[in-house]
Amino acid sequence: MSKEQQELLDEAYENYKKEILRQRQLQKEGVNRLRSQGKRLKVSLIELLSKEEFINKCKTDKEFSERWGLKIEERELSRDERIDLYCEEHTPGIRGKYVPPFDDFIDAKLKTWNIPTKLITITYNDTKLESYE
DSSP states (O other), X not given: OOHHHHHHHHHHHHHHHHHHHHHHHHHXXXXXXXXXXXOOOOXXXXXXXXXXXXXXXXXXXXHHHHHHTEEEEEEEOOHHHHHHHHHHHHSTTOTTOOOGGGHHHHHHHHHHXXXXXXXXXXEETTEEEEEEO
């Protein structure tokens, strides 16, 4: 994950955390008001997820992700996409010129050169960042 993506995740989490803490304060004030009127209440605090839990929930729960404006997509790169990345970095201009016997060599190079296998796209506040892993 890139530094810029990490900063975007940090910003999204901080905004989430501030809002949850604000909601908790409102909840506390409401409960105290009702208790001062002699009412007995059993209250569960609004859950504050850890940063890791927040990110994982955004990855797996579309409704939650939309609520907080953070979209995280991860997908495996196809072999051809990985070959394109290899060619861009190590052999510019050769893409499309190899023949099937060259496949084994390319597969070995993809592994040897640690060519990424995953694309991560993070979107938050109309900012979209992509990185490879």
